[in-house]
Amino acid sequence: MALARVRNVLRVWWLLPALGLALAAATTQGALEFEPADPAAWQLPRSDLYGVAAAGDLVLAVGYWGTVLRSVDGGQIWSHQPTPTDRTLYAVSLGDESRGWAVGAGGTLLQTTDGGVSWHKLEVELPATEFDDARPLDTPLFDVSAISPYEAWAVGDFGTILHTRDGSQWEVVVIPPEAFGDENIPDRILNAVHFRDRDHGWIVGEFGTTLRTSDGGATWTGERSFTGAVEDVYLMDLAAAGDQAVAGGTGGVVIETADGGLTWDSARLPTTAGLFGAAWQNGSVLLVGDRGVMFRSDDGGATWKTPKAPRLFNWFRAAAFGSDGQAYVVGQNGIILRSVDSGASWAQSAGGEPPPLDGVSSPGASSSPPAAEPEARPEH
Amino acid sequence: MDELSLRFSRFFIRHRRINIILIGAATAYFGYEALQLQVFSQFIDLLPRNHPYIQVYENYNRQFGSANIVTAAIVAQDGSIYDEDVLEKIYGFTDQIDKLDGVDHGQVSSITSIGIRNQEVDREGVLRSQQIVGEEALALLEAQFFTRRAVRRALDGGAPAFASLRDFEAAVSDRKAELVVTLSDSAALRLEKMEDREQAASIQALREEAAELEFLALRLGELPDGYTLDGDQLTGPEGTLVPKAKIKSLPDRIHQNKQVYGRLVSLDDTAALVTAGFLEGRLDYEQIFNRIYELKTELESDGKVVVHLTGQPILIGWTFFYAVEIILILLLSLGILVVLLGIYFRHWYGIVMPLSGAIVSAIWGLGFISIMGYQLEPLVLVIPMLITARAVSHSVQFVERFYEEYERLENKEEAVISSMAELLLPGTLAIVTDAFGILVIGVSSIALMKKVAIFGAFWALSIAVTEMLLNRLLIVYFPAPKNFKHYTPPAVKTFLKATARVATGERSARIILVIWLVVVVSSFFAAYQVEVGESRPGTPILWDDSEFNQSARVISSKFFGADDFMVIVETEQAVGIHRPEVMREIEAFQRYMEQDPKVGGSISIVDFLKAINRTFHNGDPRWFRVPATDQEIGGLLYLYEAGSPDPRILNPYRDQEARNAAVRIFYGDHQGETIRQAVARAEEYIEKNPTGNVSIRLATDRKGFVGEVLKRLGPLIPPASAELEVQVRDEDGTYQRQEVVLSGRREPPPEDSARWILTLPRMTKELANVLKDAGYDNVQKIADADLEELAELEGYDLVTAYALQNAAELDRRHYTVRAEWSRESDGGEILAEIRRRGLYEADELWVKYHGGAWERRKSSQWAEGPSYALASGLMGVLGASNDEVEGSNNATLIASFATVFVVILISYRSLSIGLLLVMSLGSAALVSLAFMFFARIGFDVNTLPVQALGVGVGVDYALYIMDRVVHERKRGHNLEESVSIAIQTTGMAVFFTGSTLVGGIIFWYFISSLRFAADMSLLLSILLLANMVGAILVVPAFTTVFKPRFAQAVGDEGYKGSDGAGGDDSG
Incomplete structure (x- = not known):
C-alpha cells in the first residue's frame, strides 16, 4: 500500500521543478545586488583655497580640509598632495624649492622638505603659565613667512607669534603689550606676517595693528598713524618692499606707507569689497579680495588699475609672485588664476589631476620626520 | 456536481x-x-509606515518638512532672471502658491521668500540680515504684481484705463470699501455657509481680492515720489520699476550664496526655482492643480517666462485631470x-x-x-x-x-x-x-x-x-x-484543431515543452533585472513627452539638485547640536556626500553657522568655519534669528531645542539607482565613522543567503529580531564593542503613561494637547476610548484614530525586554533596552540617559554625541517605498501562488493539478516580468496591485481545461481524445474570453494619456495571452507527455466532477 503511494508520488516528481519555477518567479525580482559605483569616479569637491606660495616654477596652494595643490610648471598643471590633516590650511610659504611650511586651523603647522610632495606635522608647545599647564598650541595660525629654508615666522589668533630658526623647532614669541602701540588687548587676531630678510619684518591684524621689527624680532614697534582711514581698521594682508608697504583691509580700505610704517595714507580704490591678499615684487603690487576684485599697481602703489581678468564672483584670498613675472591668485571654490606678465593680465589655470580615491587626506602619508605620528583617525 | x-x-x-x-x-x-x-488622494497613504526611513520621516516631518513638494521652475525666455519683469513673476508665483489651501507655509522657498537672506555686519557690529533680493525691491515687485491684477480686474469689469497713479489709488480705495461692505453683508456669509461650491468659491475670491487690495494700498502709499502708472506698469524716476542699482548687485549676492546659487537659481542664471511643501493629509488636489495652472497661465501670458511644474502634488493633480478620461476609457x-x-x-x-x-x-x-x-x-x-x-x-x-x-x-x-x-x-x-x-x-x-x-x-x-x-x-x-x-469563426476552429493535434502528439508535445522551457529560462534572466523604483527621470505614470516629464528634465538639467535626500543628525540632549565637535562632524559628513558627482550640493545648519561666522569677522573668508566653542555657536545662531523678521528661520535646519538637525543633500534625479547609491554612500560613511562617546544601534540586517530569502518574503514573516549593538569610545579613540545582556523578561505596562503619549506614532505636541483637552491624558484612556469619539477630535479621522488606538493598545500589553545594557559613569547612568511588544511588532530601542525619562528611539539608534538617522526627504521616502515594493512584490506573488495551490489541493485533492496550475501561473508571470524588463517598466507602488491581480486573472483557463479533460476521461474517452476535446470546446471558450478581455483593454495603449494605464494594459494583455497559451497548449502538452495521476483511469477517488451525462462542457 505504502509502496503504491510512493510510486504515485514519484509519478509526480516532474512537477517539483514546476513548483521550484514558480517560487523562482516569485523571488527573482531585486535579486541583483547593488554594487556601488566605481570609487575612482568620485570627485573631491573643489575646496576653497586660502594661501599660495611660489619658488621658481614650483607653486603650492593650500586650503580647506587640508588640501594642498602642487604645480611644478609654473601653475599650469596641478596635483593633489596628501597631508596628515583635515584642518583648513590658511597659508603656505617656501624657503626654497624644497623646504617650506603651511599653517592652519587648530594650531596646525606642517613642514615639507621635498618641495611640497609630502608633509609632516610639527607640534608647538605652549609653555605653562600661572593659569594653565603646558599644552600643545591649538589656536588658529593665519600666516607664515619663510626667510630661508630654515627660518620662518608665523602668526595667528590670540596674538600668537611663532618663530623658528631650524625649521622644525618653533617657539612662541611674546610681545609686551605696549609694543602694539595702542590701547587694545594684546590677544588680538594677527592676520599676516611678512619678513623680507632676517631682520626686517611686518605683522598686521585687527584693530589696525601694524607691527614692525628691524632687529630680527628682538623688539617690535606698533606706533602708527593713519590719514584717511580709521585707526582700528581690520587689516587682512600686507606686502612690502623696503620701507614701502601696502596693506588691505575690510570695506575696501587700502593703506600705504613709505616710511617703514610710522605713517600711512589711504589709497582710494573704487571698491567696498574686503581686500584679503597682497603681494609685491619689483614694483608690481597686487591686491585681491571679495567678490572677485583685483587691483594692480606697477609703480609701487602710487596708482592702481584693474588688470585684465575673467569676471568672477569668487573671493580671492591670496596672491603670490613667482619668477619671471609669473603670479598666482587663489580663492573660493578652488579657483586659481595665473599671470605671466606680473599681474597685468590673468587667465584661469587649468585643472589638476583627479584627487586621491577615498577623498579624505590619508593620514600617515608623511615621510620622515620628527614628531610625526600617523593618526588612527583623521582629526578635526 | x-x-x-x-x-x-x-x-x-x-x-x-x-x-x-x-x-x-x-x-x-x-x-x-x-x-x-x-474622490481624493492622501500623501501619507503612499508611505510604507513600518519602514525605518518612514519612522524617521514621520518623527521629523513636522519639523523639517514633508516630502510632498511642488517644484516649479520659472525660466526666462530671453536673457537672465535679473530682469524686473521676471523677478516680478517669481515674486508673484511664490506669493500666490503660499496662499493655497494645503500648503505648509514654512516650506515655501524661492529667492523672494523671506527665509532666503544675506547677512552683513553694520558699523556698530550688529548682525543684520537682508532678504537677498532686497526689501525695497521686493516691496516694489509686490506693488507691481498686484497692480497688474487690480488693473486687469478693473478693465475686465468695464472701467476705463486709469489716467494717473492717483486715480488708480483712489479706485483701489473705493473698491476696498465696496468689498468691505459686500463681505460683511450677512447674505454673503449665509451664502458661504451654504456649501454651494460655486457660491462659496466666489465669496472666497472676493475675500482674496480684498486682502490683496489691503497690501496694494499699503505699498502704493509707500511708493517713493516720482512713480507713475502707465496702463498696468508702474514706473519710477529712473524709468524702471526698481532702481537699477538694486538689480545690478543682485547677481553678486546670489552667486555668493551657497543656499541659492545652483539650487534656487540655475547655474546659468536663466531660471529660478520655487518649491512649496504641502500637508500630507487629505487635500483637494484638483483645486490645487487648477489654481497652480491658472497662476502659470497668468505668468506666461506675456511670453517672458515659461513655468515648469513637477512634484508629487502636481502628479496627483494630473491623475485627477485625466480622471474623466480614465473613466471614459473604462466605460469604453x-x-x-x-x-x-x-x-x-x-x-x-x-x-x-x-x-x-x-x-x-x-x-x-x-x-x-x-x-x-x-x-x-x-x-x-x-x-x-x-x-x-x-x-x-x-x-x-x-x-x-x-x-x-x-x-x-x-x-x-x-x-x-x-x-x-x-x-x-x-x-x-x-x-x-x-x-x-x-x-x-x-x-x-x-x-x-x-x-x-x-x-x-x-x-x-x-x-x-x-x-x-x-x-x-x-x-x-x-x-x-x-x-x-x-x-464560432471557422478560423478559430481550425486553429484549435491544429493546437489539439500538436498538444496530443507524443513528439510534438515534447517539442512544445522544450520550446516552453527555453522561453521560461530566457524570461527568467530578463525578469531578474527588472528594477524597483523609477528608472528614468520624471514619472512612469505619464508619457515621456508629457508636460510633467519634460518639465522634470528641464529642472534637472538647469539646477544641480531639486531632489533632496535628508539625513537627520540626532544628539542626546538639548543644545547638543551646538557643540563644535558635532558641527564639525556634520561638516565632514556633508563633504563626504558631496564627493558623489551626482550630488549637486548640500545644506545644513553648519553652512549658516559658517556664513554668519564669516560675516561677523569682517567678511574674512578664513572665518567661514565652525567656531571653537558652544557659546560662540549658540550666540551666532541666536543673533541670526534675532536679526531676521521671522525668528523661526532656522527651523528647517534644526529643531527648537537644538537637539536634532537636518542635513539635506541634493541630487539631480530620484531614480531608483540614484537613491540606492545615496543610501549606500551615507551608510558607508556612518559605518566608517562611529561618533560620540557611546553609540547604540539596533542592527537588523539579515545577511547571507537565508537573510536574502527572508528579506524577499517581506511582510509575510514577523520582523527580524534586532541585535543591540553598543560601542564605547576608548581614550585612544578606538571603539570597543560592548557585551549586552540577553534578557527575555516580561515587564508590565507602565502605570503612569501620561508622558508616553508623545511616543505614539505621528504624535505631536499639538495633537497631544488636543487629546489632553478632551480628557485623554494617558495612554490607557486612549486605548479604552470610543473610536468614533476619537475620530471626531480636531486633527483626527477614522484612520488616524484607529492607528492611535492600536498603538495605545500596544502600550497596555506586557512587553518583553530582549536585550539590555547599562553603564554608570560620572555624568550619570545610561540604560538601553530592546523591547518587543508583539510577535509582528518590530523591535524597539529604548534609552534612558542620565536620569531622564525612558525614550523610545524611532530611528533605532542613539549616541552620546551625534548620530545619523536615515533617511528623510523625497529620496528617503521614495527609497522606503521602493524597498517596500521589493519586499511586498515577492510576498504577494508567493502568497497568491500558495493560495491557489492550497485551494486547489483542498477542493480537488490532487497534488498534480495544483502543481500544474501553479507552474502555468508561474511561467506566465515570468513572461510578464520579462516583458516589463523590455518595456522598461519598473516596479513601484502603482504597478504592485495590478501585477498581483493580473497573476490571478488567467488561472481559470488552465483550471477549466483540466477540469474538462477529467470530465471527458470520466465519460470514457482516452487521454488523447479527452485532451483534444477539451482544447476544442473549453479551449474555444477560453480563447474567446481571453481575447475579448485583451480586446477590451489593449486599446488603452493607444489612447490613454497616462502611460501607466498603457503599460498596465500591455502587461495584462501579455499575462492573459501567456495564460491562454499555457492553458490550451502547454498544460495539455504536459498532460500528454507525463500523463499525471488526475488524468488516469476513471474512478480515481478525490475528484468531485460532474456526473457522466452532459453535453458540451464549455468551461
Whole structure:
C-alpha cells in the first residue's frame, strides 16, 4: 500500500521543478545586488583655497580640509598632495624649492622638505603659565613667512607669534603689550606676517595693528598713524618692499606707507569689497579680495588699475609672485588664476589631476620626520 | 456536481422572490452609500509606515518638512532672471502658491521668500540680515504684481484705463470699501455657509481680492515720489520699476550664496526655482492643480517666462485631470467587451448577464469603499476594472453552461438549477482565489495598498452574489432563449484543431515543452533585472513627452539638485547640536556626500553657522568655519534669528531645542539607482565613522543567503529580531564593542503613561494637547476610548484614530525586554533596552540617559554625541517605498501562488493539478516580468496591485481545461481524445474570453494619456495571452507527455466532477 503511494508520488516528481519555477518567479525580482559605483569616479569637491606660495616654477596652494595643490610648471598643471590633516590650511610659504611650511586651523603647522610632495606635522608647545599647564598650541595660525629654508615666522589668533630658526623647532614669541602701540588687548587676531630678510619684518591684524621689527624680532614697534582711514581698521594682508608697504583691509580700505610704517595714507580704490591678499615684487603690487576684485599697481602703489581678468564672483584670498613675472591668485571654490606678465593680465589655470580615491587626506602619508605620528583617525 | 451543490441551487431558485428582494435591498443600500463616495488622494497613504526611513520621516516631518513638494521652475525666455519683469513673476508665483489651501507655509522657498537672506555686519557690529533680493525691491515687485491684477480686474469689469497713479489709488480705495461692505453683508456669509461650491468659491475670491487690495494700498502709499502708472506698469524716476542699482548687485549676492546659487537659481542664471511643501493629509488636489495652472497661465501670458511644474502634488493633480478620461476609457472598455460578447453569443443574454453583474458589483464595491471611509483615487481605478473583467468572465461561463443544460433539459428552471450546481464549485473557487489574491496585497504597510486589498477583496467576493446568484435569478425571470448557437469563426476552429493535434502528439508535445522551457529560462534572466523604483527621470505614470516629464528634465538639467535626500543628525540632549565637535562632524559628513558627482550640493545648519561666522569677522573668508566653542555657536545662531523678521528661520535646519538637525543633500534625479547609491554612500560613511562617546544601534540586517530569502518574503514573516549593538569610545579613540545582556523578561505596562503619549506614532505636541483637552491624558484612556469619539477630535479621522488606538493598545500589553545594557559613569547612568511588544511588532530601542525619562528611539539608534538617522526627504521616502515594493512584490506573488495551490489541493485533492496550475501561473508571470524588463517598466507602488491581480486573472483557463479533460476521461474517452476535446470546446471558450478581455483593454495603449494605464494594459494583455497559451497548449502538452495521476483511469477517488451525462462542457 505504502509502496503504491510512493510510486504515485514519484509519478509526480516532474512537477517539483514546476513548483521550484514558480517560487523562482516569485523571488527573482531585486535579486541583483547593488554594487556601488566605481570609487575612482568620485570627485573631491573643489575646496576653497586660502594661501599660495611660489619658488621658481614650483607653486603650492593650500586650503580647506587640508588640501594642498602642487604645480611644478609654473601653475599650469596641478596635483593633489596628501597631508596628515583635515584642518583648513590658511597659508603656505617656501624657503626654497624644497623646504617650506603651511599653517592652519587648530594650531596646525606642517613642514615639507621635498618641495611640497609630502608633509609632516610639527607640534608647538605652549609653555605653562600661572593659569594653565603646558599644552600643545591649538589656536588658529593665519600666516607664515619663510626667510630661508630654515627660518620662518608665523602668526595667528590670540596674538600668537611663532618663530623658528631650524625649521622644525618653533617657539612662541611674546610681545609686551605696549609694543602694539595702542590701547587694545594684546590677544588680538594677527592676520599676516611678512619678513623680507632676517631682520626686517611686518605683522598686521585687527584693530589696525601694524607691527614692525628691524632687529630680527628682538623688539617690535606698533606706533602708527593713519590719514584717511580709521585707526582700528581690520587689516587682512600686507606686502612690502623696503620701507614701502601696502596693506588691505575690510570695506575696501587700502593703506600705504613709505616710511617703514610710522605713517600711512589711504589709497582710494573704487571698491567696498574686503581686500584679503597682497603681494609685491619689483614694483608690481597686487591686491585681491571679495567678490572677485583685483587691483594692480606697477609703480609701487602710487596708482592702481584693474588688470585684465575673467569676471568672477569668487573671493580671492591670496596672491603670490613667482619668477619671471609669473603670479598666482587663489580663492573660493578652488579657483586659481595665473599671470605671466606680473599681474597685468590673468587667465584661469587649468585643472589638476583627479584627487586621491577615498577623498579624505590619508593620514600617515608623511615621510620622515620628527614628531610625526600617523593618526588612527583623521582629526578635526 | 454533488448533492450539496444541487440542493443549495434548488433551494435558492425555489425561494427566488425573497432572494431577489434581499439582493435588491442590499444593492439599494450600497447604492445610497456609493453616492457619498469621495474622490481624493492622501500623501501619507503612499508611505510604507513600518519602514525605518518612514519612522524617521514621520518623527521629523513636522519639523523639517514633508516630502510632498511642488517644484516649479520659472525660466526666462530671453536673457537672465535679473530682469524686473521676471523677478516680478517669481515674486508673484511664490506669493500666490503660499496662499493655497494645503500648503505648509514654512516650506515655501524661492529667492523672494523671506527665509532666503544675506547677512552683513553694520558699523556698530550688529548682525543684520537682508532678504537677498532686497526689501525695497521686493516691496516694489509686490506693488507691481498686484497692480497688474487690480488693473486687469478693473478693465475686465468695464472701467476705463486709469489716467494717473492717483486715480488708480483712489479706485483701489473705493473698491476696498465696496468689498468691505459686500463681505460683511450677512447674505454673503449665509451664502458661504451654504456649501454651494460655486457660491462659496466666489465669496472666497472676493475675500482674496480684498486682502490683496489691503497690501496694494499699503505699498502704493509707500511708493517713493516720482512713480507713475502707465496702463498696468508702474514706473519710477529712473524709468524702471526698481532702481537699477538694486538689480545690478543682485547677481553678486546670489552667486555668493551657497543656499541659492545652483539650487534656487540655475547655474546659468536663466531660471529660478520655487518649491512649496504641502500637508500630507487629505487635500483637494484638483483645486490645487487648477489654481497652480491658472497662476502659470497668468505668468506666461506675456511670453517672458515659461513655468515648469513637477512634484508629487502636481502628479496627483494630473491623475485627477485625466480622471474623466480614465473613466471614459473604462466605460469604453466595458462597451467593447459587451459588443464582443454580443458577437459571440448572438443573443442579448450574453450582453445583459455580464453587464448586470458588473454593474451591481460595481455598486456594491463603490458603496463599500464609501462605508469604510476610503477614498477613490484615479490611479486605483484600474483595479475595479480588472475585477469587473473577472466578473464578466464568470458570467460568460455561466451563460454558456446554461445554454447547454437548457438544450438538454428543455426546462428553463431546471436548466438554471443544474447549470448553477455544476459551476458552483469551480466558480466559487475561482472567486475565492481571486479575492484572496487581492487580499494578500494588504500585507504591505502602505495604507493605500491595504485599502485596495480590502475593497478589492470585497468587490471580488461580491461577484459571488451578483454573478452566481443574481444572474441565475434574472434568467428565471427572463424569457427563454430560442436561438443559442454561439459564434464560432471557422478560423478559430481550425486553429484549435491544429493546437489539439500538436498538444496530443507524443513528439510534438515534447517539442512544445522544450520550446516552453527555453522561453521560461530566457524570461527568467530578463525578469531578474527588472528594477524597483523609477528608472528614468520624471514619472512612469505619464508619457515621456508629457508636460510633467519634460518639465522634470528641464529642472534637472538647469539646477544641480531639486531632489533632496535628508539625513537627520540626532544628539542626546538639548543644545547638543551646538557643540563644535558635532558641527564639525556634520561638516565632514556633508563633504563626504558631496564627493558623489551626482550630488549637486548640500545644506545644513553648519553652512549658516559658517556664513554668519564669516560675516561677523569682517567678511574674512578664513572665518567661514565652525567656531571653537558652544557659546560662540549658540550666540551666532541666536543673533541670526534675532536679526531676521521671522525668528523661526532656522527651523528647517534644526529643531527648537537644538537637539536634532537636518542635513539635506541634493541630487539631480530620484531614480531608483540614484537613491540606492545615496543610501549606500551615507551608510558607508556612518559605518566608517562611529561618533560620540557611546553609540547604540539596533542592527537588523539579515545577511547571507537565508537573510536574502527572508528579506524577499517581506511582510509575510514577523520582523527580524534586532541585535543591540553598543560601542564605547576608548581614550585612544578606538571603539570597543560592548557585551549586552540577553534578557527575555516580561515587564508590565507602565502605570503612569501620561508622558508616553508623545511616543505614539505621528504624535505631536499639538495633537497631544488636543487629546489632553478632551480628557485623554494617558495612554490607557486612549486605548479604552470610543473610536468614533476619537475620530471626531480636531486633527483626527477614522484612520488616524484607529492607528492611535492600536498603538495605545500596544502600550497596555506586557512587553518583553530582549536585550539590555547599562553603564554608570560620572555624568550619570545610561540604560538601553530592546523591547518587543508583539510577535509582528518590530523591535524597539529604548534609552534612558542620565536620569531622564525612558525614550523610545524611532530611528533605532542613539549616541552620546551625534548620530545619523536615515533617511528623510523625497529620496528617503521614495527609497522606503521602493524597498517596500521589493519586499511586498515577492510576498504577494508567493502568497497568491500558495493560495491557489492550497485551494486547489483542498477542493480537488490532487497534488498534480495544483502543481500544474501553479507552474502555468508561474511561467506566465515570468513572461510578464520579462516583458516589463523590455518595456522598461519598473516596479513601484502603482504597478504592485495590478501585477498581483493580473497573476490571478488567467488561472481559470488552465483550471477549466483540466477540469474538462477529467470530465471527458470520466465519460470514457482516452487521454488523447479527452485532451483534444477539451482544447476544442473549453479551449474555444477560453480563447474567446481571453481575447475579448485583451480586446477590451489593449486599446488603452493607444489612447490613454497616462502611460501607466498603457503599460498596465500591455502587461495584462501579455499575462492573459501567456495564460491562454499555457492553458490550451502547454498544460495539455504536459498532460500528454507525463500523463499525471488526475488524468488516469476513471474512478480515481478525490475528484468531485460532474456526473457522466452532459453535453458540451464549455468551461
